[in-house]
Amino acid sequence: MSKLESTWLDLRCLDDLANQQTVVHSLNPCSKLLTTLAFSVIVTSFSKYEVTGLFPLLLYPIALITLGKLPYLQLAKRLLFIAPFVGFLSIFNPLLDQSLFAVFGPFSITGGWISFLSITIKLVLTVTSALILIATTGMNSICTALLQLGMPKPVAIQILLMYRYLHVLLEEFLRTVQAYQLRSFTAKGIHYHAWGSLLGQLLLRSIARAQRIYQAMLCRGFNGQIPFHSAASWNKSDQAYLLLWLAFFLGCRLVNIPQALGKLLTGGLS
Amino acid sequence: MHMADALISPVVGGGMWVAAASLVSYAAKKVQQDIDEQKVPLMGVLGAFVFAAQMINFTIPGTGSSGHIGGGILLSVLLGPHAAFLTIASILTVQALFFADGGLLALGCNIFNMGFLPCYIAYPFIYKPLTGPAPSPGRIMTGSIIAAAAGLQLGSFSVVMETLFSGISELPFSTFVLLMQPIHLAIGLFEGIITAAVIAFICREAPDILKNAALSQPLGSLAIRKVLVIFLTLAFITGGALSWFASSNPDGLEWSISKTNGEEELTATDEIHEFFSQLQEKVSFLPGYNFKQAATTNQPVTERSNSPAETAWPAVDTGTSTAGITGSLVTLVLAYFIGKGLQVAAKR
Numbered sequence: 001m002s003k004l005e006s007t008w009l010d011l012r013c014l015d016d017l018a019n020q021q022t023v024v025h026s027l028n029p030c031s032k033l034l035t036t037l038a039f040s041v042i043v044t045s046f047s048k049y050e051v052t053g054l055f056p057l058l059l060y061p062i063a064l065i066t067l068g069k070l071p072y073l074q075l076a077k078r079l080l081f082i083a084p085f086v087g088f089l090s091i092f093n094p095l096l097d098q099s100l101f102a103v104f105g106p107f108s109i110t111g112g113w114i115s116f117l118s119i120t121i122k123l124v125l126t127v128t129s130a131l132i133l134i135a136t137t138g139m140n141s142i143c144t145a146l147l148q149l150g151m152p153k154p155v156a157i158q159i160l161l162m163y164r165y166l167h168v169l170l171e172e173f174l175r176t177v178q179a180y181q182l183r184s185f186t187a188k189g190i191h192y193h194a195w196g197s198l199l200g201q202l203l204l205r206s207i208a209r210a211q212r213i214y215q216a217m218l219c220r221g222f223n224g225q226i227p228f229h230s231a232a233s234w235n236k237s238d239q240a241y242l243l244l245w246l247a248f249f250l251g252c253r254l255v256n257i258p259q260a261l262g263k264l265l266t267g268g269l270s
Numbered sequence: 271m272h273m274a275d276a277l278i279s280p281v282v283g284g285g286m287w288v289a290a291a292s293l294v295s296y297a298a299k300k301v302q303q304d305i306d307e308q309k310v311p312l313m314g315v316l317g318a319f320v321f322a323a324q325m326i327n328f329t330i331p332g333t334g335s336s337g338h339i340g341g342g343i344l345l346s347v348l349l350g351p352h353a354a355f356l357t358i359a360s361i362l363t364v365q366a367l368f369f370a371d372g373g374l375l376a377l378g379c380n381i382f383n384m385g386f387l388p389c390y391i392a393y394p395f396i397y398k399p400l401t402g403p404a405p406s407p408g409r410i411m412t413g414s415i416i417a418a419a420a421g422l423q424l425g426s427f428s429v430v431m432e433t434l435f436s437g438i439s440e441l442p443f444s445t446f447v448l449l450m451q452p453i454h455l456a457i458g459l460f461e462g463i464i465t466a467a468v469i470a471f472i473c474r475e476a477p478d479i480l481k482n483a484a485l486s487q488p489l490g491s492l493a494i495r496k497v498l499v500i501f502l503t504l505a506f507i508t509g510g511a512l513s514w515f516a517s518s519n520p521d522g523l524e525w526s527i528s529k530t531n532g533e534e535e536l537t538a539t540d541e542i543h544e545f546f547s548q549l550q551e552k553v554s555f556l557p558g559y560n561f562k563q564a565a566t567t568n569q570p571v572t573e574r575s576n577s578p579a580e581t582a583w584p585a586v587d588t589g590t591s592t593a594g595i596t597g598s599l600v601t602l603v604l605a606y607f608i609g610k611g612l613q614v615a616a617k618r
Binding site for chain 1: 272274277280283284294298299301307308310311312316319321322325326327328329331339357359361363366367369371374375433437438439440442445463464467468470471479596600601602606608
């Protein structure tokens, strides 16, 4: 499957997920956005050798995935696409950082491996939390939330229009590339003879489409302003959601829960 | 070239967020001042165009590999720098949200690296002077190749700096730069050639589009210079000074808490401690699995101990590690079951 096709399917899939009706979906987008941002900050604020302290934070994605009825597999697939770049940068840690961390009989664990593990967990946490946000909220609601938080209106309009036409253009590009491939004998990629003309044709078509859209907007009374529907109301449940998660994140940050639990169970405290 | 959340520190991420947010609101103000309201749908559609075009693979002649278009320079040529910057920012936002390319905290870094640098540096200072007011196909070719390559070089260098200031990756500066810059020079040249091919095609087939774009976007040189100075200073302050501060106090949050408490750890009173140790004797189902004694006989070997921060770390304590691993496993199981329990609760 080409990247165009998989992107298009992913967008559709996330849109469908965002249209569900669950407890998480019905929350105020603002509180979900703020919670996600706080989560990212807390996760990244852990030291680079922290592994165990990050585990309790897994409760956040797990709880939201189950409550929001999201498919684990879909999120895991996305994670695999992102992994290479981060893996490339962090795989040097075990090679360069040889300081001893712990010894278990014949095995010794170096700091490099610990930091590598830490980066991997952080990657899983941050990537899933971002995907969960979009899969439980949807683009329109996130834009209204961003507006409420002070994002300039032209930016919100830009994101929404772009997102709307992304679906249309992806479909069109998919057809164009398919048509090109059916008529060419090389299996992958566009030959350099067609670089300018293929993309240029698509560009001209897109600009013509933008002009038609503009005319359609004028017909519907566009005067340079795009009205936004008013933001969702902020209920007590939204407040509770935000505050409870914030308290949980801070608790995880200040107390190493697995360490404390382990000590309690193995008798390390006495 | 997307920075990922897992590789940056909150200080760098937050600093770049502030810089990117100010840039975005500046660009939004500039775009609003532009009377051409036809640009509203055009920006949206061109954003979608670049997003989708990045997924098309172009075969690199003579090699088995393929590359794709960048977009920063092409959008600047078609829309002018302010609208192009906003468009790139919107593309990166959608990529961060839907495809987790980069991440939410790293979004500021990515907007700066892939939006600000090509639109506000490479386009006005490289592309514009090289192509001049009446561009010929040859000039467009050189202009866009050099501008795209330079924009990407600046961007990848910025990735290196942001990663270094975050201090998560162990890669030393020189190795990292030597890894990143040549790869991105090749990618940049390739992106430049595709950009040039597209602009040349538009020049031939629909020259009006480029003329309109060039006319409707007078680039206030004074304003741009002011913005540049402000944001470079901002970036240096946040990146340099704050990271230095953060790395000398590796754990900012703990540090601030110890400051507010005046103590490193909260000390419990004897009675509470007594109660909990009694409670613990009852709960601990794995007593005696504590390797603390063994750890003290196996003295930790720290290979590098240059700075005080490093001598303080790592505290090799197998007892703590075992407790950590046991606790982590229990935590994972707990997290899973709490999640499942929530699902059951939600169904009722």
